[in-house]
Amino acid sequence: MKKQLLYFVDHSFPFSSDGYAVRTHAVAQGFVKNGYRVTVINRFGRVFSVPGIDANNVEPHYRIDGVNYLFFKSPSGKPPSAKYFSEWLEGATKLVKELISTYQPGQILVASNWENAWPVKLACEDLGKPYIYEVRGFWELSRATKEPKWIESEDFKYAKTREADVANSATRVLTLNKLMQRILVERGVSSEKVQLLPNSLSTLPAIPELGKERERLATEVKARYGVTQPFVLAYIGTFNHYEGLHLIIRALKELPEDVGLLLIGGSMARGHDEKDVSDPIREELMVEAKAQGVMNRVYFTGRILPHEVSVLYSAIDVVVNTRISTPVTDIVSALKPIETAAHAVPMVLSDIGANKDINDEFTYPNPLFKQGDSHDLACKVRDVLSQIPEHRRQAKANREFVKHYRLFPTLINMLF
Known part of the structure; x- marks a missing residue:
């Protein structure tokens, strides 16, 4: 029987093709080639609220290059407020528990950001299951780049703290490079649990020779x-x-x-x-x-x-x-x-x-x-x-x- 991996991500193929989605697919393929059955689970409800995507055309399951992608309509939408997030989180945590019970994964991997990871954190803590947090960036800094004054806000500090909380609760933390590894340690994450999984490819592309x-x-x-x-x-x-x-x-x-x-x-x-x-x-x-x-x-x-x-x-x-x-x-x-x-x-x-x-x-x-x-x-x-x-x-x-x-x-x- 193949080993099972549940991979929780913010967004993915086939409805996104940015660097985040490309890395998700490449990491998933890396596990497939190591004998895992990989199921990628998009943030619950997210794709159904993205402008330009017809929710009626979203299938619950896609299989791409040996990787399974799941989309859940409920709990719905990207949380627009703290109150709504609390309601979404309750349903999301319950669904994560159900998925873990159904798939019985050998590995649970969840990618940035903390909002995507929080229901996985809560579910795994309740079930006594280990999970791995993949830090691909610091989304609070991304927002601060667009809105410089936001870095002085309480919301910025809250997001920064939550990122550290998710990382500290994980059994292992994977990140892209030594610069990010150092920042995680400076934020209080144990250096012993932070490992590098740098940007890479799933396979070496065939290229034509000059001629x-x-x-x-x-x-x-x-x-x-x-x-x-x-x-x-x-x-x-x-x-x-x-x-x-x-x-x-x-x-x-x-x-x-x-x-x-x-x-x-x-x-x-x-x-x-x-x-x-x-x-x-x-x-x-x-x-x-x-x-x-x-x-x-x-x-x-x-x-x-x-x-x-x-x-x-x-x-x-x-x-x-x-x-x-x-x-x-x-x-x-x-x-x-x-x-x-x-x-x-x-x-x-x-x-x-x-x-x-x-x-x-x-x-x-x-x-x-x-x-x-x-x-x-x-x-x-x-x-x-x-x-x-x-x-x-x-x-x-x-x-x-x-x-x-x-x-x-x-x-x-x-x-x-």
Whole structure:
């Protein structure tokens, strides 16, 4: 009989395709490849209250790549108030107990944030069951990044305390990097229980070797999006203001006319019904591109589902990560540098703390530019393009790093 894992998350495939959902699926696949039967349980009621998703089209169960995904309509909705949260929590805790009783899991894993984890904490304490808390970020800092004054509020302190409470009650805590590990310990979590499960992939993607096959794929991708320039920069991911995407457009103005920019993604993180939804950040970027006089060199793909992204790498010469410094981005690792390295594509990264942390681990560290500085970004990109054969060789070596050290099946086998 296969070992059972119950995995409680805030949101997931197939209705979300942001970094959180991608990591969930990759971790789940890592457990599957280690002989587990994995059931991912979305926050109760959440998907049914997300704008743009037709609740009538949400099935209670999906099976994707061997991973089971469950969606429960009740208890309903995202709690809008303390009173409602109390009512939601009672029903959520009861349902968690029922799921544990039904599945009899060997492992219970719950991911950020504390609101998602709290009913699991209460249920496990009542049943005397151990659980593992996966800290993927500090959501109270994410909100403070958007609302700076919130960091001084009692609600901020409350959320910070609750995060520590969930972590302290867990038998083990998994997090992304040493920076986050240190913060958890500073918040009172025992250093002995905090372990690293860094951003990784479920499998090493197959990539075409340089030559006719890669040229054919690159030609197809360029034709699909109308790219006419021989050299292609790219950003891949969700459009957020902290990603600093305007910097790429400003840098593009300083680069030769034979360089185009492919912006892959969007500010909507859902997996369905996105073509009919406006994208405010995309519109801002289009205004910026027109103002800089480079609109004829900027191409938007819209959001691409994760399994469709790999082929796009064939057309890309350099991937740029332009995250700006915020309380969150300085400490929370991005997934895309690992994915890009796995595809053996050169990168240029901003010099924020989390980027430095992963960059130092690569066999060949990638060029870093001063965060927020579009001129320095342009200089670093120009340097890479002028020595592209050497940077491709180094990128291929970094792919080997991912193969040996950043695949979830290997890491999970070591931890479990």
